Amino acid sequence: MNSEHLLGTLRTIGSFVFSRYALRFRRRERLEAWQARRLRYFIARVIPRSERFKALANDGLHRLPIMDKASLMNDFAGFNTRALSLEQVLPVALQAEQSRDFSPTLGDITVGLSSGTSGAQGVFLVSSVERQRWAGILLARTLPRALLPRLVCPWLAPLRIAFFLRANSRLYTTLASRRIDFAFHDLTLGLAASLERLNQQNPDVLVAPATVLRGLAQAALAGQLTIRPRHILSVAEVLESTDAEVVQQAFGIKPQQIYQASEGFLGYTCEAGTLHLNESHLHIEPQWLDPQRTRFQPIITDFSRRTQLIVRYRLNDILRVASAPCSCGRAERAIAAVEGRADEILWLPRLDGQQLAPLYPDVLRRALLMLGAELEEYEIHQRGLLWQANLRTSGDYHGLCQRLTEALAELCAQQGLQAPSLSFGHWQAPPPQTKRRRLLMLQLPEGLSCVY
Numbered sequence: 442m443n444s445e446h447l448l449g450t451l452r453t454i455g456s457f458v459f460s461r462y463a464l465r466f467r468r469r470e471r472l473e474a475w476q477a478r479r480l481r482y483f484i485a486r487v488i489p490r491s492e493r494f495k496a497l498a499n500d501g502l503h504r505l506p507i508m509d510k511a512s513l514m515n516d517f518a519g520f521n522t523r524a525l526s527l528e529q530v531l532p533v534a535l536q537a538e539q540s541r542d543f544s545p546t547l548g549d550i551t552v553g554l555s556s557g558t559s560g561a562q563g564v565f566l567v568s569s570v571e572r573q574r575w576a577g578i579l580l581a582r583t584l585p586r587a588l589l590p591r592l593v594c595p596w597l598a599p600l601r602i603a604f605f606l607r608a609n610s611r612l613y614t615t616l617a618s619r620r621i622d623f624a625f626h627d628l629t630l631g632l633a634a635s636l637e638r639l640n641q642q643n644p645d646v647l648v649a650p651a652t653v654l655r656g657l658a659q660a661a662l663a664g665q666l667t668i669r670p671r672h673i674l675s676v677a678e679v680l681e682s683t684d685a686e687v688v689q690q691a692f693g694i695k696p697q698q699i700y701q702a703s704e705g706f707l708g709y710t711c712e713a714g715t716l717h718l719n720e721s722h723l724h725i726e727p728q729w730l731d732p733q734r735t736r737f738q739p740i741i742t743d744f745s746r747r748t749q750l751i752v753r754y755r756l757n758d759i760l761r762v763a764s765a766p767c768s769c770g771r772a773e774r775a776i777a778a779v780e781g782r783a784d785e786i787l788w789l790p791r792l793d794g795q796q797l798a799p800l801y802p803d804v805l806r807r808a809l810l811m812l813g814a815e816l817e818e819y820e821i822h823q824r825g826l827l828w829q830a831n832l833r834t835s836g837d838y839h840g841l842c843q844r845l846t847e848a849l850a851e852l853c854a855q856q857g858l859q860a861p862s863l864s865f866g867h868w869q870a871p872p873p874q875t876k877r878r879r880l881l882m883l884q885l886p887e888g889l890s891c892v893y
Contacts, residue, residue: 449573450618456577464721466772476724476744483744491750493519502724507740507753510563521566521749523550534564541627550748555703565703566749574745575706576616578722582709583699585672588645592620601642603670605635605649606677607875629872632656636665643668647692648699650677651684652877658691668692674699674710678877679781681806700779704751705743708776715767716776725774728755736761736801738783757782761803778803785880787823788891789858797889798858802880808852815841818868824884828861833868 466472480502488494493516497505513520517527525547533552537543546552551572555563567575580592591600601622607629617623624642626635632653639657647670649657654675660666673688673696680698688696698716700708708718718725722745727737736759743751759782763775781802788797809816818833834841842865853860871877885891 449569452570452573453577453580453618456574457581458577460578460721461581466721467770469772472720472772475721479744480724480742483742487522487744487747488750488752490522491520492524494750494752502742502753505753507755509755509757513754514563517564523566523748525550525566527564530564530566541629553703563703568748571746571748578719578745579699579706580616582706582719583672583674583697584646585712588672591645600646601644602646602648603639603642603644605653628653632660636660640667644670646670646672646674648674648676650876651675651680651696652678654688654696655684658688661691662687670694673697676701679779679802683810698779700776702756704741704754704756705746707739707741707756708779711767711769711771713767713769715763715769716779717767717771717773718776720773726753727760730759730799734762736780757784759783759786759802781878781880784882785878787821787828787861787880787882788885789826789853789861790886790889792857792859794859795889796892797886798856798892800852800856800858804856805852805880808848809845812841812844812848816845818870820868820879820881822880823861823882825886826859826862827864829864829866831866831868838867 464475466475484502488497494505508520514527517530518524530547530550530552533545533547534554537545537552538554543553546569549569551567551569553565553567555565584592588600591597599620599622601624602616603624603626605626605628607627622642624638624644626639626649628650647654647657647668654673657666661668670692671694673692673694675684675696676699680696685696695714697710697714698708699706699710700716700718705723706719707723708716710716718739722743724742724744726740726742727734728740730736730738738755738758739760740753740755741751742753759780761777761780763777767775785802787800787805789800790796791798805821809819815834815836816832817835820831822829830842830845832838832841832845842863846863849863850860
């Protein structure tokens with residue numbers, strides 16, 4: 442092992458130990474004091490290295506402008522501390538996507554493409570040091586205690602991880618080591634191409650989007666997969682209860698979640714099964730969507746990053762807060778669900794016709810879930826007052842359309858909303874590398890204002 446590789450390994454181990462054992466806050470005031478110290482250093486010493494924040498570093502966090510994907514992409518060089526322009530980094534990412542070889546870097550910088558489900562594809566940059574620290578943080582936050590000996594005991598078999606995603610990255614392969622057998626499965630090839638290799642590896646940890654986990658579970662129930670993973674993590678998509686039930690039926694364990702995006706490692710599931718925001722490495726400002734403060738869009742500042750700066754970055758996600766503190770005792774904010782993106786909120790006129798009110802994704806999903814197993818797949822796209830509902834069923838299609846119409850009418854009446862006009866079609870499976878987006882607001886009804 443050369444000195445550079447040894448240093449990287451030590452950095453990952455140090456990050457793992459520090460994140461798992463030192464950054465385990467039981468009191469909220471201690472967590473916020475830690476955040477305040479890290480933010481002071483970040484604002485004073487890190488963000489002035491970028492052109493965008495050079496003149497703003499003394500303003501304090503809450504006086505800095507809010508950014509989003511559009512502003513980041515419009516001034517890409519200004520938002521990173523290497524002054525790398527989009528024209529410099531985009532060819533590296535595109536070449537990796539086309540060749541499916543994700544190993545090349547730009548110096549020590551990994552360049553990746555986000556999947557573009559928020560409406561526009563983005564580019565992210567991560568240095569080698571950040572990759573090594575990220576690997577330690579991820580393992581610290583997601584591995585159950587029972588699997589830890591596999592990382593440190595040379596007489597045990599290495600920990601086997603199978604990872605399914607549209608694109609690989611050196612960010613993910615940083616996990617590979619003598620003690621971790623890491624296997625990437627390319628979703629662009631389809632699930633069938635991975636089954637034999639997956640059986641051969643027999644992973645301890647299975648990581649994949651929710652729809653892929655469901656497909657693998659169905660393959661296991663059909664006798665095509667013989668794996669018995671001990672830990673299952675859902676990434677990149679909303680994990681719905683129907684997916685989780687099929688996965689648990691097939692593998693005997695409940696899938697947990699990683700809340701990860703190109704903007705950073707945002708959240709993890711604790712040992713009690715609750716999703717927590719990764720607030721020991723992020724500062725999160727909730728932008729509340731309702732007066733009751735049950736849902737919010739997060740505005741994040743990642744004070745652990747040093748290359749691509751994520752400062753007061755408004756995510757397009759909708760988070761629903763947990764109604765009670767988690768039994769694990771962590772002070773990091775507990776989240777009941779990542780419901781989806783803001784453009785998955787559908788809007789309908791109130792009964793008085795004066796304003797538009799939101800129909801949140803989880804409320805609509807629950808209503809559709811009550812239709813039972815006959816509704817196998819669906820997607821609903823809104824254009825004004827017209828909803829296009831594409832359905833798949835092995836039963837009575839026209840009867841299902843009628844039942845769905847009645848269920849939506851009942852739901853709208855309960856919510857004090859006017860029911861939409863419905864048009865029905867047949868659901869078509871998207872390409873395997875495409876993230877599931879069952880709900881999508883394409884066009885608001887005209888002439889009315891939106892009021893949460």
